[in-house]
Amino acid sequence: MPSNRIERANSEIQRCLADIIQNKLNNPHLQSLIYVSEVKVTPDFKFCKVKISLDTTDESAKKNTLSILQKSEGFIKHELAEMVRMPQVPKLTFEYDKGAEASIRINEILKNLNIPKDDGE
Secondary structure (H helix, E strand, C coil), X not given: CCCHHHHXXXXXXXXXXXXXXXXXXXXXXXXXXXXXXXXXXXXXCCEEEEEEEECCCCHHHHHHHHHHHHHCHHHHHHHHHHHCCCCCCCEEEEXXXXXXXHHHHHHHHXXXXXXXXXXXX
């Protein structure tokens, strides 16, 4: 069970990374909306796993986005260091969040079901 310190760090890093990716990372190849769904930093603050989800189902777009984010790690870490006080800025590893995609897919299926409306009978 993560400590309060780690949970607060995860929350703050997640908020800052979302801001950096949406507002400061100017890359024309990032076309879809990127959502930082989860952040897990190690207790020693050396490593941080960042899970992202996208508003696309295109596999090549997902791979391209992960590649761009990983190549931009230096810039993202620099910006993160200016926004958050921590013992050290962790190495960032970006992963695609498959759980978020499953939730989106389930919602699409539910929307497309033809369930007749109950008229109070």
